[in-house]
Amino acid sequence: MITSAQVESYRRDGYVVIDGLVDPVTLSRMRASIDGMVARSAGLSDHDDVFDLEPSHRPDAPRVRRIKKPHVVDRLFWEVLKQPAMLEVLRALLGPSVRLHGSKLNLKAPRYGSAVEWHQDWAFYPHTNDDILAIGVMLDDVLIENGPLLVLPGSHTGPTFDHHADGRFCGAMDPVASGLDFSRAVPCIGKAGSASFHHVRLVHGSAQNTSDRPRHLLLYECTAADAWPLMNFSNLDEFDSRMLCGEPTIEPRVVPTPIRMPLPPALKQGSIYENQTVLRNRYFEAPEGLAALR
């Protein structure tokens, strides 16, 4: 499933896109499951443990922005990750023993699907080492128009940027203060069933979906088994129940990496979308002020 040239480009650029990782039958099963989940959001008036809602959501006209932890809501999403093709890629990029950290399903609906401001996943969940990545399984064809994941190649070897506003974590970088050249960003595009793999320290974000095509992206955060979280450890049984392949260990590998703790916690809790609402310099929603950065 993955060539040595692709492994090399992941190490150099911090991301790689692999075509045809999930077959059409599995894609249809996942889409049917998602339709059922979204139908269950009707009647909700606020976010809950499963659903993160678009600002324009109404109980009688549901608009779901994210399904939280889909692998817990429906076992199918755990099984997709355990498919041999997926594990083969994970082993090539992270080593023989891999654990799931978390999952989420970003439903970027036609015309209103929300943007995600620039950030590094590392700012949310620092670990003892950074052999960690996120898989983005494309459940729809992803094109430039429908809000693809945008990545800044090579940024995974740079600093950990400040993700704070007014002294609290806000889950986003200030695009002006970062000094980065976002015109270098590359879109992760592909046919439904393709998947991107991006390093936990890679700078990434995505624009609003202004097209008439959906962009559903299933994200799995995966770690080398010897990367232990610096926060939110609950218990060993729960931790090890998320092993995907290989062996767990109680000997964390500690590697010096630039870390900023996501503390004090964000003012707005619940999801990255909520965390980021307090960001003032919004790259993806400020056509005037930040136009020069595009």
Ligand SMILES: O=C(O)CCC(=O)C(=O)O
């Ligand atoms: O859905 C996207 O395009 C961005 C996903 C992402 O970076 C996140 O949810 O942390």
